[in-house]
Amino acid sequence: xxxxxxxxxxxxxxxxxxxxxxxxxxxxxxxxxxxxxxxxxxxxxxxxxxxxxxxxxxxxxxxxxxxxxxxxxxxxxxxxxxxxxxxxxxxxxxxxxxxxxxxxxxxxxxxxxxxxxxxxxxxxxxxxxxxxxxxxxxxxxxxxxxxxxxxxxxxxxxxxxxxxxxxxxxxxxxxxxxxxxxxxxxxxxxxxxxxxxxxxxxxxxxxxxxxxxxxxxxxxxxxxxxxxxxxxxxxxxxxxxxxxxxxxxxxxxxxxxxxxxxxxxxxxxxxxxxxxxxxxxxxxxxxxxxxxxxxxxxxxxxxxxxxxxxxxxxxxxxxxxxxxxxxxxxxxxxxxxxxxxxxxxxxxxxxxxxxxxxxxxxxxxxxxxxxxxxxxxxxxxxxxxxxxxxxxxxxxxxxxxxxxxxxxxxxxxxxxxxxxx
Amino acid sequence: xxxxxxxxxxxxxxxxxxxxxxxxxxxxxxxxxxxxxxxxxxxxxxxxxxxxxxxxxxxxxxxxxxxxxxxxxxxxxxxxxxxxxxxxxxxxxxxxxxxxxxxxxxxxxxxxxxxxxxxxxxxxxxxxxxxxxxxxxxxxxxxxxxxxxxxxxxxxxxxxxxxxxxxxxxxxxxxxxxxxxxxxxxxxxxxxxxxxxxxxxxxxxxxxxxxxxxxxxxxxxxxxxx
Numbered sequence: 001x002x003x004x005x006x007x008x009x010x011x012x013x014x015x016x017x018x019x020x021x022x023x024x025x026x027x028x029x030x031x032x033x034x035x036x037x038x039x040x041x042x043x044x045x046x047x048x049x050x051x052x053x054x055x056x057x058x059x060x061x062x063x064x065x066x067x068x069x070x071x072x073x074x075x076x077x078x079x080x081x082x083x084x085x086x087x088x089x090x091x092x093x094x095x096x097x098x099x100x101x102x103x104x105x106x107x108x109x110x111x112x113x114x115x116x117x118x119x120x121x122x123x124x125x126x127x128x129x130x131x132x133x134x135x136x137x138x139x140x141x142x143x144x145x146x147x148x149x150x151x152x153x154x155x156x157x158x159x160x161x162x163x164x165x166x167x168x169x170x171x172x173x174x175x176x177x178x179x180x181x182x183x184x185x186x187x188x189x190x191x192x193x194x195x196x197x198x199x200x201x202x203x204x205x206x207x208x209x210x211x212x213x214x215x216x217x218x219x220x221x222x223x224x225x226x227x228x229x230x231x232x233x234x235x236x237x238x239x240x241x242x243x244x245x246x247x248x249x250x251x252x253x254x255x256x257x258x259x260x261x262x263x264x265x266x267x268x269x270x271x272x273x274x275x276x277x278x279x280x281x282x283x284x285x286x287x288x289x290x291x292x293x294x295x296x297x298x299x300x301x302x303x304x305x306x307x308x309x310x311x312x313x314x315x316x317x318x319x320x321x322x323x324x325x326x327x328x329x330x331x332x333x334x335x336x337x338x339x340x341x342x343x344x345x346x347x348x349x350x351x352x353x354x355x356x357x358x359x360x361x362x363x364x365x366x367x368x369x370x371x372x373x374x375x376x377x378x379x380x381x382x383x384x385x386x387x388x389x390x391x392x393x394x395x396x397x398x399x400x401x402x403x404x405x406x407x408x409x410x411x412x413x414x415x416x417x418x419x420x421x
Numbered sequence: 422x423x424x425x426x427x428x429x430x431x432x433x434x435x436x437x438x439x440x441x442x443x444x445x446x447x448x449x450x451x452x453x454x455x456x457x458x459x460x461x462x463x464x465x466x467x468x469x470x471x472x473x474x475x476x477x478x479x480x481x482x483x484x485x486x487x488x489x490x491x492x493x494x495x496x497x498x499x500x501x502x503x504x505x506x507x508x509x510x511x512x513x514x515x516x517x518x519x520x521x522x523x524x525x526x527x528x529x530x531x532x533x534x535x536x537x538x539x540x541x542x543x544x545x546x547x548x549x550x551x552x553x554x555x556x557x558x559x560x561x562x563x564x565x566x567x568x569x570x571x572x573x574x575x576x577x578x579x580x581x582x583x584x585x586x587x588x589x590x591x592x593x594x595x596x597x598x599x600x601x602x603x604x605x606x607x608x609x610x611x612x613x614x615x616x617x618x619x620x621x622x623x624x625x626x627x628x629x630x631x632x633x634x635x636x637x638x639x640x641x642x643x644x645x646x647x
Contacts, residue, residue: 033426033428036428036429037428168570168571168573168574172569172570172571172574173570173571173573173574173575173576174575175575249565249566250565250566250569250576251565251566251569330429331426331428331429334428334429334430334432335428335429335431335432336432337432337435338432339569341569367426367427367428368427370428371427371428371431374428374431375431375499378499378501380571381501381568381571381572382501382568382571383432383501384432384433384434384435384436384437384438384500384501384568385432385433385434385435385436385494385498385499385500386431386432386433386498386499386500387430387431387432387433387495387497387498387499388497388498388499389430389495389497390427390430390431393427393430394427397427
């Protein structure tokens with residue numbers, strides 16, 4: 001307790017600095033993956049992507065980032081194991097943040113696979129095992145999280161597959177694809193609005209004190225979807241047939257109809273990413289803050305302060321603004337095989353899956369889900385060539401990132417413990 | 422970061438684009454053949470050699486594209502169609518260019534001149550074979566649209582009809598080739614024996630242009646078949 005009283009302020013400052021560093025890293029590197037499918041298909045430029053991301057990452061973090069943050073902050077560690085020495089949690093969370101931030105930096109410069117989500121989860125588990133004991137970890141929750149890492153890309157792929165098949169049946173394989181694209185386009189935009197708002201608003205938002213019944217949730221989602229569809233219809237109706245491009249590629253005009261649709265999915269994806277990944281930076285920060293402010297009490301039911309969510313959102317946007325452009329350009333240039341119609345399927349599928357995971361409080365890797373979604377489109381015979389070795393790379397990244405995060409966190413934990421006790 | 426970023430590494434080079442680029446180079450070869458024969462008829466040896474050089478150039482270009490494609494198709498690549506089918510189409514396309522090269526090479530190395538009685542039928546055969554190759558190229562250009570529709574439905578039906586049309590053109594070239602050969606044999610006593618053999622070979626090669634073009638169409642049927 002005394003340690004908290006003496007050094008409380010320093011811990012808070014450290015937590016804020018490290019937290020901001022993490023969110024800055026997320027904004028600089030991770031967002032590019034989320035926006036990659038939208039930029040690569042040529043529907044939006046990198047500049048537009050940055051603006052969209054800046055607005056919607058923040059919104060997603062603020063509105064929907066609460067559940068995942070709570071999971072990382074107190075869902076992984078059993079609080080009863082540290083009631084007597086809460087400073088352990090402080091040291092642990094600080095080291096987790098530091099470890100994740102440093103690992104991100106090292107891996108990025110060396111070109112190793114990097115997942116902010118996996119790193120922070122591994123780091124938290126790492127210091128818990130080493131600093132407290134294996135019993136302190138809520139292994140049930142950890143198993144749930146690990147399962148979601150495998151299930152979420154598959155789910156993303158399944159949704160993308162079904163979307164692709166429906167577009168083919170309703171638009172591409174018909175007698176007049178262009179007309180049908182204009183007809184069904186608004187319906188697909190409605191889908192975007194409906195799914196995202198339904199998942200986000202279902203039964204209300206606790207940390208914003210908004211309560212909604214199941215019925216109201218469906219209703220508001222429905223209305224929101226209609227509004228978006230209306231806006232979309234206006235944009236779509238402006239699209240004209242481009243006869244010259246049509247001669248080279250018969251579906252060129254149809255793809256043009258999908259271009260404004262991709263704006264909506266890009267926003268949805270940024271929202272989803274913000275909702276899931278902001279937690280990686282601010283959850284440990286929130287843990288430290290709540291302990292310091294309560295003078296050493298590890299309160300299980302403490303709510304998430306809004307200012308921390310805001311801080312996380314700002315960190316992401318700053319990271320995006322400073323380094324996001326370059327990274328997005330690199331990734332976007334490697335994904336040009338996606339036409340807008342395919343990009344739409346992959347992006348919406350990924351966004352829906354991530355937002356669902358955020359709702360259920362499960363931290364997932366947006367990048368891996370995006371990969372799953374693209375493979376889903378490929379399985380529907382929608383992409384020229386997909387290199388399946390990427391899957392092997394993903395599995396390796398799981399095996400590398402988790403231990404690395406855990407080991408670094410353990411290292412820093414003992415360092416901090418030594419410095420302050 | 423980009424070297425191990427899964428999203429950036431996810432996409433392989435589209436083999437369909439490759440096939441289309443390759444076919445365009447092959448078609449460039451084929452278009453020089455009538456030019457070559459016209460120059461031969463006019464007795465302009467310089468133009469003949471110029472046409473032959475162009476053919477060799479385009480054939481070399483096609484070879485390069487072919488090798489690049491083969492190098493970019495690892496077994497781990499997941500595509501909407503079978504890898505072997507794609508490679509076979511590529512091989513058939515390349516054979517068209519190789520055959521054009523053989524024709525040009527022979528005409529120049531042996532300094533052959535088209536006998537009067539063969540002028541018209543030869544022209545007709547060459548034009549029809551070029552038609553076959555052009556139809557084949559048109560079909561290959563439809564690969565984008567086939568990909569967009571998942572190799573099914575209306576687009577697939579459209580391509581099937583194009584392949585049927587190609588088969589009819591190839592039937593024509595068969596008949597023209599047989600007629601020309603018959604004509605050759607009718608006049609064989611008037612010509613040097615070696616010339617007869619060489620002209621026989623040449624007629625066969627010209628017919629091969631259309632044969633390979635038809636084979637490309639046939640292989641494409643396999644892609645659509647489910």
